[in-house]
Amino acid sequence: MINRRSFIGSAAAGILLPASLARAAVKTNPFTLGVASGCPRSDSVILWTRLAPDPLQGGGMPPADIAVGFRVWEDAERRKLLREGTVAAPAADAHSVHLKLAGLRPGREYWYSFTIGDFESPLGRTRTTSRDTGNVRLALASCQSWQSGFYAAHSDIATWAPDCVIHIGDYIYEGGIGTIGTRTVQKPGETLSFRTVRLHNSAEIVTLWDYRNRYALYKSDRALQAAHAAAPWIVAMDDHEVDNNWAGDVPQDPWAQTPLEFRVRKLAAFKAWYEHMPVERPPKIDGISASLAMNDVFRFGQAQVHLLDTRQHRSDQVCGEGFPGQAPCTELGIAERTLLGTAQEQWLARELRASGARYNVLASQIWLSPWRFDAGGDAPEVNMDAWDGYPAARQRLIGTLADGVANPVIISGDWHCAAAMTLHERPFDPSSRPIAREFAGTSISSDCGWMREMEDSRAVNAHARYLNARHRGYCRFEADARHWTTTYRTVADPYHAESPVRTDVEMRLTDL
Ligand SMILES: [Fe+2]
Structure with missing residues (x-):
């Protein structure tokens, strides 16, 4: 199921390839550049990845926006799933993903990964900020x-x-x-x-x-x-x-x-x-x-x-x-x-x-x-x-x-x-x-x-x-x-x- 809200600002850029078609278009692991998170706030964080099966030659993705799955957990063992959805990787942005994950709790750790079909990114850990953090x-x-x-x-x-x-x-x-x-x-x-x-x-x-x-x-x-x-x-x-x-x-x-x-x-x-x-x-x-x-x-x-x-x-x-x-x-x-x-x-x-x-x-x-x-x-x-x-x-x-x-x-x-x-x-x-x-x-x-x-x-x-x-x-x-x-x-x-x-x-x- 595609989370429409995730596509605001990017769907207009090109054709959106849904996950099943995207998987067929990607022959090798597209998560060669890992994952990242940034801009931590008390209630949000940006999650990042980029699809690049051929990273040193422009990325190697088809010229369409791609639907990428994401999951966020509250524990490193991935037992407590907090959220899942789909986010666009726009071709115009070299198939990079910048997902703003909002509605989080302050001073908490979260774990996340991205998927395209059976390809899954490495697991990332992130953390929100807090004014009350002791150390x-x-x-x-x-x-x-x-x-x-x-x-x-x-x-x-x-x-x-x-x-x-x-x-x-x-x-x-x-x-x-x-x-x-x-x-x-x-x-x-x-x-x-x-x-x-x-x-x-x-x-x-x-x-x-x-x-x-x-x-x-x-x-x-x-x-x-x-x-x-x-x-x-x-x-x-x-x-x-x-x-x-x-x-x-x-x-x-x-x-x-x-x-x-x-x-x-x-x-x-x-x-x-x-x-x-x-x-x-x-x-x-x-x-x-x-x-x-x-x-x-x-x-x-x-x-x-x-x-x-x-x-x-x-x-x-x-x-x-x-x-x-x-x-x-x-x-x-x-x-x-x-x-x-x-x-x-x-x-x-x-x-x-x-x-x-x-x-x-x-x-x-x-x-x-x-x-x-x-x-x-x-x-x-x-x-x-x-x-x-x-x-x-x-x-x-x-x-x-x-x-x-x-x-x-x-x-x-x-x-x-x-x-x-x-x-x-x-x-x-x-x-x-x-x-x-x-x-x-x-x-x-x-x-x-x-x-x-x-x-x-x-x-x-x-x-x-x-x-x-x-x-x-x-x-x-x-x-x-x-x-x-x-x-x-x-x-x-x-x-x-x-x-x-x-x-x-x-x-x-x-x-x-
Ligand atoms: Fe330098």
């Missing part, structure tokens, strides 16, 4: 370059089965095919070596076809599938989901991509991101312009998580794309330069004022705390792509956080380097008032080619209490009425899929 467990992940390592960190996340995984970007990388083997980089007194352990499936991705196949490649990984099946995720993209260091409508290399080409590319990237993420809102497409409503707020007991979008609304970087940028840089002082955009800045200030939570988390793709690479002159040499490249916007945000926000906790990624830092009112002056704690995660698998530069500049960055650029991994956060605990989990060998994952350090936050 919250969150994982922070980012930067999972396929070529530079395996996903042992994701296996460890799956085992831990947190309340939610927060992924803040670089879910895929857009680059072409590397070379299997070891690459060495000579540094003073040390030879660094990095390995390419598996290869991308195409040259640099540009078209919708390319982006879909790249997501399919990444999502074919068993450990990544396990982490998705273990918990709901909230996700925000960073740069590599589109193109390295893009900003608004400006690519990193405007001499190599025209504005028109970049817009079309961004549209393809946004569309494919939606098709592969357990998110509620598709991109808004106006002609060849696409935008995503990515920033959002989620409440997990004592912690309110503000998921930021630091890519789509930012002013272009100034004074060089490399790092450190070219100092001194007079353009850095321009007050109007923005990172979040005015609307998001105002939204964030409103949410923070109304929060009432003990911990106010800002999930920022890029580091909010400063990091200088020079010896301590008047014009700090910094990474222009991070908040360091947007000092006026950062000072506005510091003003908002300093205005009575309880325990601001910044969680960030992008830099492939783990760090625990204190953000001060005057960021480069550690004697000024502390405003927030920041926990930068490392990367699931991406290299930190600048690890020596980070280590060599540590002495002039006294606000950092912990720095680890040498290991891949992720962060665990646990919050209850009394404590916030951050645990840095590190992968012993990123070049082995079954590598052990250990605790490097555990830190307890004290009130500011």
